Amino acid sequence: AEADGHIQAESLDLTSRMHIAFLCKQQYTGHDVIRDRYGRLYQLPLQLARLGHTVAGFCLSYHKHSNGLWIHPTATGHLQWTSRTLLDPTSLLHGGYPLELLRGIRSFEPDIIVGASDIPHAALACWIARKLDRPLALDLYDNFESFGQARIPGFVRMLSHAIRRASLLVCVTPQLEQFVRQQYRPTAEITVMGNGLDRSLFHPREKLAARRMLNLPQDAFLIGTAGNLHRLKGIATVYGAWPEISASCPDAQLVLAGPVERGYPPPSGPKVHFLGNLTQAQMPELFSAMDLGIVSVLDSAFGRYCFPQKAYEMLACGLTVIASDVGALADALSDTPELLFQPGDPGSLAHAALRQISRPKQTDLPISDWAELVARLEPALTRAARLA
Secondary structure, three states, X not given: OOOOOOOOOOOOOOOOOOEEEEEEEOEEOOEEOOOOOOHHHHHHHHHHHHOOOEEEEEEEEOOOOOOEEEEEEOOOOEEEEEEEEOOOHHHHOXXXXXXXXXXXXXXXXXXXXXXXXXXXXXXXXHHHHHHHOXXXXXXXXXXXXXXXXXHOOOHHHHHHHHHHHOOEEEEOOHHHHHHHHHHHXXXXXXXXXXXXXXXXXXOOOOHHHHHHHOOOOOOOXXXXXXXXXXXXXXXXXXXHHHHHHXXXXXXXXXXXXXXXXXXXXXXXXXXXXXXXOOOHHHHHHHHHHOOEEEEOXXXXXXXXOOOOHHHHHHHHOOOOEEEEOOHHHHHXXXXXXXXXXXXXXXXXXXXXXXXXXXXXXXXXXXXXXXXXXXXXHHHHHHHHXXXX
């Protein structure tokens, strides 16, 4: 069900164990959380609803689109989403979005407030939790201090306040957990929950069929990556390594997919295949079509703490990977150092790629689905809710 209009919460007569208000932005990594049912920001509330809870997601879009209400049925609990756009002039009326959000969440009568996705939503969740005298949980799926918005005066201070106010902190990697403990000195319970996969989507496909579907050459050694092709995400290392890989291995061809940084185009030539923006459903075809996947991140405030989602998606599709020797993936691949290269070093990446081309090395990492991860998180969320 969809409806335009102001933030609202239905009167729900359900027997779920908790009412959970979940606050997040609506777009991230090029996807729409509600419409695409995409990623951690969708799966966390969805799996909680499937466990029998009543979950109301409140999304703020930083882009212009229609406001709406969506009901996403589950077999046990209940999941509804309310969307508002920051660019709607009516959001400035009657005290603006925060007061409107407060009214909607108060009518929902939550047992706990969960803030996710970025600094504004961590701060909003903290403010609402204080106003309603409800426990606060924060899902830190990245180091929010690495986001550009952290340069806005006062934003890091708001984040620090929210983290110290929270009853539960969920960190995406052990590295981020350690950073949060050292940086903010919180008193809350902290648990680590990485990202999961949709196993019905990410599984190996037939290689030649996948190549035909994406119009890729049938007999080349395909090496590549997908995601934001931006320098801040480490793509310059890939671009810089390509000439050496191409010269040393004539059968190698480069495959790239994702949004391109303005003014920084991918390499060109007959052995480079740029596929543009692929849908989430096309990613398993891409990873099944390739022979070697590259996961390049920098040794930065982002790279040291992020979860290597693309690596796990590649591995789930049976693709061998090489990766930057930094953060969570460096720890995960510590037993296979030949799969690692120095972050930001094109020569090191090229050497690792050529080594894999001549002497392939497989790795077997445990990969969880979303249902498993959220089921393990649920007890901590329940404990936090009981602190009211």
